[in-house]
Amino acid sequence: MDIRLLDILVCPLCKGQLRHDRAAHLLGCRTDRLSFPIRDGIPVMLESEAQPWQDETEAPAAETPHA
Numbered sequence: 001m002d003i004r005l006l007d008i009l010v011c012p013l014c015k016g017q018l019r020h021d022r023a024a025h026l027l028g029c030r031t032d033r034l035s036f037p038i039r040d041g042i043p044v045m046l047e048s049e050a051q052p053w054q055d056e057t058e059a060p061a062a063e064t065p066h067a
C-alpha cells in the first residue's frame with residue numbers, strides 16, 4: 001500500500017520533515033534525533049513514544065526536497 005500520509009507528516013516537535021525507515025518501521029527526525037514508531041502501518045506521532053535515533057544513512061544528496 002502506498003503510504004501517502006508520509007508526505008505530509010512532520011515532526012510534532014520541530015515541524016520538520018521526517019525520514020521513513022521502512023526496514024525499522026519508524027519515522028525519524030534528524031533535527032531532534034528522535035524516531036516515532038509505525039504500528040500496524042500507522043505512525044505514532046507522540047513525543048512520549050519517541051525513541052533516540054540517529055540517521056545512519058545520512059547522505060548529502062539522498063533526498064530531493066519538493067515544495
Ligand SMILES: [Zn+2]
Nearest residue numbers: 011014029032
Ligand atoms: Zn523534529
